[in-house]
Amino acid sequence: MGADPVAAVTGDRPVGVAIVDDHPVVVEGVRAWLATEPRLTVLATGDDPDAVLRAAPGADVILLDLRLHGRMALDKLAELSAAGRRVVVYSEHTDPQTMLAALDAGAVAFLAKHEGREHCVETVLAAASDRPFVPPALAGAMVGDPRPDRPMLSDKEREALLLWFQSMSKASVARRMQISEHTVKQYVDRARIKYTRAGRPAATKAALLARAIEDGLVRPEEIGIYRSQATHDRPTP
Amino acid sequence: MSADLNAPAHPTDAPETPNRTSVPTPREPDSPAALAAPAAVAHASDRGARIAAVAIALAWHVAIALPAVLSARAEFAAPTVVLGAWILVAVTGAVAGVRLLRGSPLPPWPLAGLLLVVDAAVFAAAGERQLFTAANWVWGTLGWFFVLAVWGRRVVGLIALLSTHALIALVAVLGHGPDPADVARYVMYVYGTFSLPVAVFVGSTVIVGLARERAAVSAAGHAIAAERDAAERGLRERRDRLALVSSAAGRVLGDLAAGQADPDDPEVQRLCMLAAARLRRLIAESDDVPDPLLHELRAAADVAERNGLPIDLVTIGTPPPLPVEVRRRLADPLTSTLADARGWARLTVVSGPDEVVVSLVTPDREGPESTGPPPGEHDDGPVQYLYERDGNIRWAQTRWRR
Numbered sequence: 001m002g003a004d005p006v007a008a009v010t011g012d013r014p015v016g017v018a019i020v021d022d023h024p025v026v027v028e029g030v031r032a033w034l035a036t037e038p039r040l041t042v043l044a045t046g047d048d049p050d051a052v053l054r055a056a057p058g059a060d061v062i063l064l065d066l067r068l069h070g071r072m073a074l075d076k077l078a079e080l081s082a083a084g085r086r087v088v089v090y091s092e093h094t095d096p097q098t099m100l101a102a103l104d105a106g107a108v109a110f111l112a113k114h115e116g117r118e119h120c121v122e123t124v125l126a127a128a129s130d131r132p133f134v135p136p137a138l139a140g141a142m143v144g145d146p147r148p149d150r151p152m153l154s155d156k157e158r159e160a161l162l163l164w165f166q167s168m169s170k171a172s173v174a175r176r177m178q179i180s181e182h183t184v185k186q187y188v189d190r191a192r193i194k195y196t197r198a199g200r201p202a203a204t205k206a207a208l209l210a211r212a213i214e215d216g217l218v219r220p221e222e223i224g225i226y227r228s229q230a231t232h233d234r235p236t237p
Numbered sequence: 238m239s240a241d242l243n244a245p246a247h248p249t250d251a252p253e254t255p256n257r258t259s260v261p262t263p264r265e266p267d268s269p270a271a272l273a274a275p276a277a278v279a280h281a282s283d284r285g286a287r288i289a290a291v292a293i294a295l296a297w298h299v300a301i302a303l304p305a306v307l308s309a310r311a312e313f314a315a316p317t318v319v320l321g322a323w324i325l326v327a328v329t330g331a332v333a334g335v336r337l338l339r340g341s342p343l344p345p346w347p348l349a350g351l352l353l354v355v356d357a358a359v360f361a362a363a364g365e366r367q368l369f370t371a372a373n374w375v376w377g378t379l380g381w382f383f384v385l386a387v388w389g390r391r392v393v394g395l396i397a398l399l400s401t402h403a404l405i406a407l408v409a410v411l412g413h414g415p416d417p418a419d420v421a422r423y424v425m426y427v428y429g430t431f432s433l434p435v436a437v438f439v440g441s442t443v444i445v446g447l448a449r450e451r452a453a454v455s456a457a458g459h460a461i462a463a464e465r466d467a468a469e470r471g472l473r474e475r476r477d478r479l480a481l482v483s484s485a486a487g488r489v490l491g492d493l494a495a496g497q498a499d500p501d502d503p504e505v506q507r508l509c510m511l512a513a514a515r516l517r518r519l520i521a522e523s524d525d526v527p528d529p530l531l532h533e534l535r536a537a538a539d540v541a542e543r544n545g546l547p548i549d550l551v552t553i554g555t556p557p558p559l560p561v562e563v564r565r566r567l568a569d570p571l572t573s574t575l576a577d578a579r580g581w582a583r584l585t586v587v588s589g590p591d592e593v594v595v596s597l598v599t600p601d602r603e604g605p606e607s608t609g610p611p612p613g614e615h616d617d618g619p620v621q622y623l624y625e626r627d628g629n630i631r632w633a634q635t636r637w638r639r
Contacts, residue, residue, distance in 0.1 A: 096553055137551070144553030144587050165553075166585050166596035167632055175627055 014041040015128040018059035022047040022068050026113075030063060030090075033117040040124060049076050053085075060128045066091035066102060074105050081106025084203035086127045090120070096141035103138075104199025108208065112137040130204075130211040132192035140165035142191055151194035160187035186217060193218050275452035282448035284338075286441030287388065291334035293437070294381035298327055302374030309372035314364030322355045322362070323374060326382060333385050348386040349398050352379060356402055360409035368409065369422050376406075376426055380434040388438075395438055396431075403427045478519055486512035511576035514540045518572060530556045530564050531586060534595065537572045538584055547581045554588035559637065566620035567635045571597040574624070574633040591639040598633075601626045 017040055021027045027045045034040045043056035047068060053059065062080065066073055066089050080087050089102045090111040099110045108127040111120060112135065119135045126133035134142070142153075143161040153161070156177075163173040164184070174181040193212045196205040212218050306323055310316045329351065333343045356375050363373040371377065380399060387394040410423045489508045492498035498505045514537045521529075521536035531552055538548050559567075575582060578599035587594045623634045 140551060140553045140585065140587065144589065146554060146589070162587060162594060165551075165587070166583070166594075166634065167598050167630060168583065169630060172627055172630055172632065176625070176632070 014039050015061060015125065016041055016043040016056060016059045017061050017063060017124060018043055018052045018056045019045040019063045020047065020049045020052050020068070021045075021063075021065040023065070026065070030120065033120050034124065036117070037121045037125070040121065049073070049080065060086065061108075061124050062087045063124065064089050064107075066093060066098065072098075074101060077102060077107055078105040078200065078202070081108075081202040081204045082200075084207070086130070086204055086207075088123055088127050094137045094141075096144055099138055099141040100145060100147070100198075103195050106199070106202030106204045108204055109133050109135070110138045110141075111135055130207040131215070132189045132208060132212070134161070134164070134188050134192045136165045136168045139188060139191075142195065149198070151191075151197055153191050153194060154187075157187045157191040157194075160184050161191055164188055189217055275449045275456060278452035279445050279449035283389075283441070283445045286437075286444065287337055290381070290384050290388065290437060290441070291338060294330055294378070294385055295327075295334060297381055298323075298330060298374070298378045301371065302378045305371035306374055309367055309370060312364070312367055313362060313372070315362035318362035319359055319372075319374075322359045326352070326355055326378070330382050330385065333382070337385055337388055342388060343386075345387050345390065345394070349383065349394075352382055352386065353398070353401055353405070355379070357405050360405055363409075365413040368413065369419070369426065375402075376430060380430045384434045384438050392435065392439055392442070395435060399431050399434070402430065481515075481519055486516055507576060510540070510544055511573060514572045514576055515569075518568060528556060529561075530559060530567060530593070530595075533564060533568050534571075534584060534586065537568065537575055538582075541575050541578065541582060546575075546578055548575075548578075548584060549582070550584045550586075552586040552588070554586075556586070556588040556593050557590055557639075559593070563618075563620060563637055566618065566622075567593060567595050567637055570622050570624070570635055571595060571633050574599065574631065578631075592637065594634065594636045596632065596634040599631050601628055601631050 017034060019027050019030055019042060021030070031042050031045065034042055043059050044052045046052040046055070049062070049064065049068075053062070062085055064073065064077060064080075064087050066077070068076075072093075077087055077089065086108045087106070088109045088111060089107040090113055091098065091102075092113045094112040094114075102110050108130070109123045109132070111123050115135050115137060119133075123133045123135065139161040143158055143165060159177065160173060163176055164170065167173060167176075170181045170184050173184045177184065189212070193209060196209045209218075213220055302323065306319060310320060313319045329348070333348060336342050356379055359373065359375045360368075367373050369376075379402060383395055383398040383402070387398065406423065406427065410419050413419070489498065489505065489512050493500065493505070493509075498508075500506070517536045517540050518533050521533045526532045535550065538550050541548050571584070574597050575584075578597075579602055580600040583596075583598045585594075585596045585598075619637055619639075621636045621638075623632075623636070625632055
């Protein structure tokens with residue numbers, strides 16, 4: 001991984017973010033969070049995904065509230081992801097099924113609204129470079145995934161997800177597992193990459209996978225069926 | 238999923254609820270299940286009697302009547318009628334026997350009518366010389382087929398059939414000229430044909446009735462024993478829980494009452510909070526709720542929250558049914574740590590069909606260790622307990638694996 005992975009994606013310009021939420025106060029709050037990070041700039045906000053994207057067609061990352069005007073926007077999420085839009089879903093609905101459904105639909109990441117500024121900035125920056133970021137709530141959903149066709153995680157990956165979910169501190173997880181923090185992050189991210197195989201194919205999933213292979217996080221042969229897709233859909237740096 | 242601590246049922250609203258989850262419901266004595274057992278015993282007993290009756294009738298008909306009929310066939314008034322009647326009764330009797338054993342007997346009264354017609358025909362066709370010999374086979378055999386025909390009905394039907402049979406025989410005897418010796422023989426024969434079939438018929442009915450009664454008595458006895466066991470178990474569990482409650486709160490309450498403990502002392506406050514959390518959890522334990530473990534953890538979290546500790550309770554998955562002992566081992570060590578917590582706490586439960594992991598994370602601070610087991614790893618039966626503090630967080634984890 002390079003010194004500044006985000007710069008590798010966007011060049012020198014900051015990452016453009018579009019915020020879609022039907023609560024103006026939340027929009028303002030998230031805008032304030034993101035404003036503290038110079039590498040991020042908010043290009044457009046609003047409560048209609050299409051209108052926001054018309055206003056900011058070049059947005060690198062879309063922060064999408066999953067519940068818009070009283071209904072779950074999973075279809076819209078799938079449509080945007082299929083078109084290659086990097087969508088970070090953030091929602092107060094943090095039941096595991098909803099989080100896993102969002103991943104299946106192609107969301108790059110899922111952020112619980114209560115997870116705070118730090119995770120929000122970190123998630124958006126990771127998403128802009130097609131890299132996974134797994135906040136603790138999502139780690140819990142993955143480790144407790146009851147679906148029979150869930151991705152097969154290794155024991156270490158499961159344990160890292162579980163401890164990250166419990167403690168919300170990678171340093172503590174590293175101490176508990178007697179490995180480095182970097183390795184903890186690798187286990188968690190590898191688990192996330194395995195989830196690119198779940199649900200329908202999406203350009204964003206392929207991009208995540210391609211970047212993971214490029215970073216040496218996973219080997220192409222570990223992923224099997226997605227290999228060919230990854231080579232086609234590799235994003236241009 | 239943030240902690241929804243006030244939503245669950247308040248266990249304090251229903252104190253002293255008996256532990257409905259672990260005490261088996263006593264069997265209702267007159268439930269269908271309790272009635273089925275005696276009926277099955279009676280059925281088995283009745284089946285044995287049926288087999289005996291069918292075997293006697295057919296064996297008598299074949300082994301005793303047939304040789305006599307064959308050896309005396311030249312001396313009958315109408316040999317064809319006697320032999321044909323024998324064959325007819327053999328076939329009908331075999332069919333009736335098989336149907337009776339299969340539980341679908343032939344209609345009794347048509348069958349009885351056929352047998353009486355055969356009776357009259359054979360008496361007429363036997364002739365005077367064969368009237369009282371074994372060759373007149375209806376004397377010995379027919380009574381047993383009457384038994385098969387009216388099996389399971391009241392004995393009056395059988396007696397009526399045998400009386401008709403005796404009447405037919407009387408007509409035949411008197412028809413050949415009233416001879417006092419023949420009348421005496423007739424009485425003896427009638428007595429012989431009545432006594433054995435009636436005895437077998439009545440005997441089997443009595444045995445079946447007795448078997449049914451004994452089985453019912455024994456089933457009722459079992460039900461009472463089960464009820465007593467359940468009551469004793471409930472009492473034992475209540476005593477155990479009382480002992481736990483006493484050990485949880487007894488000492489600190491006693492010290493406070495005796496003036497030996499100062500309510501302003503932080504250590505005393507900590508012990509009170511621990512006791513409150515344990516009491517709350519023990520009360521929650523006896524509630525009948527779908528997810529007892531989560532319910533008990535919520536109860537403990539509720540106490541912590543009332544004491545001003547912001548606590549996040551996140552659950553993933555549904556725990557499988559766990560024995561109360563395992564639930565205690567999962568929850569108790571964390572309750573102790575929770576009583577010590579300052580600042581905030583994060584309580585998480587991740588459940589799968591074969592594994593339940595409960596974890597409590599609180600900020601680390603100077604001060605004594607919690608009252609739980611010492612730091613490190615401990616295996617308590619199927620539950621593993623892990624506690625550590627790293628200067629940043631205090632982390633307690635219990636893990637049950639199937």
